[in-house]
Amino acid sequence: MWSWLRRRRVPALPDALWEATLRRYPFLAEREAAEAARLRALAAEFLARKEFHGAGGLVITDEIALAIAAQAVLPVLHLGLGWYDDFVGIVVHPDEVVARRTEVDATGVVHDWDEVLAGEAMEGGPVMLNWRDVAQAGASAETGFNVVIHEFVHKIDMRDGAPDGCPPLASVQARRAWLQVMEANYERFREAVIRAERFGEEHPWLDGYGATAIDEFFAVACEGYFVNRARFTQDFPELTALFDGFYRRG
Template sequence: MWAWLRRRRSAPEIPEALWRRTLERYPFLADRPAGEIARLRGLAAEFLAGKEFHGAGGLAITDEIALAIAAQAVLPVLHLGLAWYDDFVGIVVHPDEVVARRSQVDESGVVHDWDEVLAGEAMEGGPVMLNWHDVAHAGTSAEIGFNVVIHEFVHKIDLRDGAADGCPPLPSRAARKRWLELMEREYQRFREQVIVAERFGGEAPWLDPYGATAIDEFFAVACEAYFVNRERFGREFAELTALFDGFYLPKP
């Protein structure tokens, strides 16, 4: 078994049988050109060499768990490079969703406490938290565009400039302005769909309604679907598909 609780100096050799099982379990990884799959495998190995996995709640990190997370985590940066993830090392994996105690002081000074159920969490400059149940079922949940690994690692991309605003670091102010204008328009459209569905019995949107809570969550939810079910996402969000292509895919 690979040593997950320490930094490795070289990328581990991914056994062929383990890699094939991973591709079979997650068809959205396997359904790519051979060149991309080879690059995905190499990048996943580099990811494993630079990150530390920690099991929580009695979960033991196995090769299967670590590779499943690594292969999905590197998908957004397949053509961007692992430097986008160089602000953290630790990845904490729980068996299932966890309940976090939250506290916030409002403008009147009143303290509000509540419990929040988390499938995962990405902290600026800190570790990423995931749950193995959702990771393990990512092959089937791709049908509804859900993927907790991609969601949390897209948050990491979003946070590279220090702001959780639904926009990754871009090369110019003009590019950022165009990005935010489109994201805001699509976010408001999606938010309206969720409100109509929840309050008035309208048709439920395809994407996870959690994306309607904030624009950065909409960005992460949209990217989940973009990477695991591009065909459906392209039909639902043609403009966002073109926007994401311009960022995530190789430049001509």
């Protein structure tokens, strides 16, 4: 592993490895030549800047590292890797992990529970992912699911503090306009998920986890936007326009 990578230098990605990655994740290849070249260059730069750590017996291979890098840079393809400069480490588990959670409520009662995690982004800290979901991202694009994009969008959201469904923007007015669109779409999505769960209506296309909080909705929506833009736009045309403006696409 890493025979082609010299730390602190941007590597020249082997053609065979890059082409295999594009075949495995077709949504990465769906772009014009100039943007495809930028994707490859940014993925290489990402590999030079970040450190991968296997957990639970997983050995990080070139295939694993590049698969994560290529997907992680999609949200910052036109923004730059500076948006990810608050961390270095990426921890990869073989599968989902169970985390023990503790919370003290307003009355002082302590609540303990187990939470199953596909991934996690820690403010100012590393990103945790699981290889099973990353490996299956080519197929799961049909349903708009992508754990890498989800967690790295959380990183973008947290650039200005706690995640709140709004990335750092240039002005108070821009933030207000963003949240107006985001909150309206979030409430519609949340109501649709509730109707599906309580009354047996059809489940929305996006992962219902996005109904748990507006920051999760932002991350879930970006999954669909980046891996299946056409299908996402059918349900969320306002968000496509909003995201195009921020991510500088279109």
